[in-house]
Amino acid sequence: MGLRNFFDSMHHHFDVGGKYEKYYALYEMVDTFLYSPKDVTYKAPHARDHLDLKRMMSYVVVAAIPCILFAWYNTGLQANTALQSMGITAPNTVAGHIINLLGIGFNPDNIIANMIHGLMYFLPIYVVTLVVGGLWEVLFAVVRKHEVNEGFLVTSMLYTLILPPTTPLWQVALGISFGVVIGKEVFGGTGKNFLNPALVGRAFLYFAYPASQSGATVWVPVDGYSGATALSVANEKGFAALPEMGFTWMDAFLGFIPGSLGETSTLACLIGGVFLVFTKIANYRLIAGCLIGMIATSYMFNMIGSNTNPMFAMPWYWHLVIGGYAFGLIFMVTEPVSGAMTNKGRWVYGALIGIMVVLIRVVNPAFPEGMMLAILFGNIFAPLIDHFVVKANVKRRLRRNV
Numbered sequence: 001m002g003l004r005n006f007f008d009s010m011h012h013h014f015d016v017g018g019k020y021e022k023y024y025a026l027y028e029m030v031d032t033f034l035y036s037p038k039d040v041t042y043k044a045p046h047a048r049d050h051l052d053l054k055r056m057m058s059y060v061v062v063a064a065i066p067c068i069l070f071a072w073y074n075t076g077l078q079a080n081t082a083l084q085s086m087g088i089t090a091p092n093t094v095a096g097h098i099i100n101l102l103g104i105g106f107n108p109d110n111i112i113a114n115m116i117h118g119l120m121y122f123l124p125i126y127v128v129t130l131v132v133g134g135l136w137e138v139l140f141a142v143v144r145k146h147e148v149n150e151g152f153l154v155t156s157m158l159y160t161l162i163l164p165p166t167t168p169l170w171q172v173a174l175g176i177s178f179g180v181v182i183g184k185e186v187f188g189g190t191g192k193n194f195l196n197p198a199l200v201g202r203a204f205l206y207f208a209y210p211a212s213q214s215g216a217t218v219w220v221p222v223d224g225y226s227g228a229t230a231l232s233v234a235n236e237k238g239f240a241a242l243p244e245m246g247f248t249w250m251d252a253f254l255g256f257i258p259g260s261l262g263e264t265s266t267l268a269c270l271i272g273g274v275f276l277v278f279t280k281i282a283n284y285r286l287i288a289g290c291l292i293g294m295i296a297t298s299y300m301f302n303m304i305g306s307n308t309n310p311m312f313a314m315p316w317y318w319h320l321v322i323g324g325y326a327f328g329l330i331f332m333v334t335e336p337v338s339g340a341m342t343n344k345g346r347w348v349y350g351a352l353i354g355i356m357v358v359l360i361r362v363v364n365p366a367f368p369e370g371m372m373l374a375i376l377f378g379n380i381f382a383p384l385i386d387h388f389v390v391k392a393n394v395k396r397r398l399r400r401n402v
Contacts, residue, residue, distance in 0.1 A: 059281045060154045063272035064331065067161055067262035068122075070255055073111065074265065075165045075221065076118030078258050080108035082222040091222065095120030121165040121221050122261060128169050129156045133176040140185045151190040155179070158331055159198040161262025162324060162372070163205075164212070164219035171209055175201035195379045196338045199372055206372070220258050230257055230322040231361070235368040238310030239318045252321040259323075266326040273330035282334035285346035290333050293354025294319055301362050311362040325357060328371040338379040342389040349385050353378040 083091060083106050090100055098120060099106065104113050137152045159176055179201025184193040206213045220227065228236075230247045242248070247257055255265025262268075276282035298316035306312035319325055333339065333353055340349035353374045360370030367373070 056281055057151060057154045059276065059279050060331070061157060063275045063281070064157055064161065064262070066268035066271045067265065067327065068157070069115075070265045070268045071161060071261040072115045072118035072122055074114075074118065074255050074257075075121050075261060076114035076116065077108055077256065078220045079117055079121075079165075079222050080106045080114055082220045082225040084108055086222070086225060088222075093223075095221075118165075122160070124169060125163055125165070125167060125172050125261070126156070126160045128172045129160050129176045132173040133159075133180045136177060136180045136185065140189065144189070146189070152180070155184075155197050159201055161331075162198065162202050162260050162327065164260050165221045166219050167205070167212065171205055171212065174208075175205040177201075178204040191337055194338055194383065195376060196332055196335050199332060199376055199379075202372055203376060219260065227258065229259065231368040234314055234318070234322065235311055235361075239314045242318075242322075247322075249318065249321060252318075257322070260327075263324040263327040266321045269326040269330045276330065276334065282330070283336075283343075283346055285343060286334050286339060286350040287329060289347040289350025290329050290354040291350075293351035294325070294358055295354075297355045297358040301358065309362065311368070314362070319358060319361065323361075323369050324371040328353075328357075328375055332371075332375045333378070338382065340382045340385050340389075342386050345382070345385040345389040348389075349378055349382055352381060352385075 083089075089106070090096060091106075095117060096106075099113075099117060102116070104110075104116050106117065107113050133152060133156050141147060156176070159179060163172065163175075179197040179199075182204075183195050183197035183200030184190065187193045202213075219229070228245070230242060230245075230252060233242055233245050233247065242252075251257055252264075253266045255268060257264055273282065273287065277284050277287070295316040298314065298319055301312045302315060304312060333350060340346045356374035356377050357370040360373055361368055364370070
């Protein structure tokens with residue numbers, strides 16, 4: 001007798017409101033999380049679609065694979081390059097001891113060495129995110145007696161990719177706890193949240209622990225190594241100083257610069273974006289609107305100019321490749337739950353985020369990144385944007401029939 005049949009037979013011999021119901025709810029949660037359930041609806045209305053939640057979330061994870069792989073490589077590359085520049089051959093870290101045991105070494109010219117070293121920092125952050133966030137998901141599922149869906153797999157992956165590799169694991173646990181509980185579960189769970197849970201967790205860490213999350217110093221996981229991020233250099237000296245500091249546009253586009261784990265490679269993000277648009281998981285209006293808003297606002301600041309603020313002169317193609325703009329554009333702006341739902345609203349929603357990210361980067365000297373806060377700002381206004389679009393459609397149809 002299978003596990004499902006066992007629980008189904010036991011269901012008829014126990015009080016539904018007793019302890020058995022909790023165990024049955026837990027079983028249903030695990031069963032539907034791991035397998036596609038055979039349950040079907042028997043009463044109208046019936047909704048049929050080839051694209052269910054599990055497949056949609058699986059596609060997002062597939063689209064993130066280029067960013068994941070490059071996160072391993074670039075994190076290891078930055079760490080090995082820093083170790084080489086400091087003359088350190090065997091770092092006294094857990095990752096260093098493991099790599100020494102494997103006999104791989106820390107040569108920045110060795111692809112395998114870079115991949116393994118980067119994985120040593122990516123994996124602990126992801127495991128902590130998955131375990132702590134998963135426990136919160138299971139807890140709320142058991143209490144509410146509903147299944148755990150695949151949405152958290154995407155949240156956990158995106159949350160990991162937007163964290164710096166130097167983030168302490170206890171901060172990782174705090175951030176994902178805040179993101180899951182306050183950003184999603186208090187509103188009813190997946191599909192009912194109006195903010196992106198991964199960004200909520202990241203924003204919590206930024207405001208609670210700005211010293212390790214603001215990007216004021218370069219995010220390279222090597223003790224004693226200091227430097228500056230591309231955005232901080234542009235904010236202080238202007239984008240023209242970026243090549244002098246070793247940040248060429250092509251390096252920034254390909255991702256060979258320090259930064260959060262999965263945000264550095266614009267190319268990897270665009271590959272994932274093409275896949276999401278081709279499979280119709282991501283709506284192209286959101287991406288196009290955000291690009292138009294960013295490019296138009298950048299041009300406006302370029303034409304205005306400033307003698308005191310060098311960020312006024314930064315062209316749009318530099319905004320595209322540094323910081324978290326490209327990753328946010330592909331994986332956060334297009335998130336279906338917290339974004340606008342109407343087609344016209346998606347253009348406005350995307351443009352609003354594109355405008356806000358440049359405003360924050362240029363006008364606000366305390367925070368040169370901007371993409372995370374711009375998307376959360378857009379999340380708040382998404383329902384209002386859809387409301388006005390729907391009202392306009394209703395008025396237009398009423399005038400048509402008068």
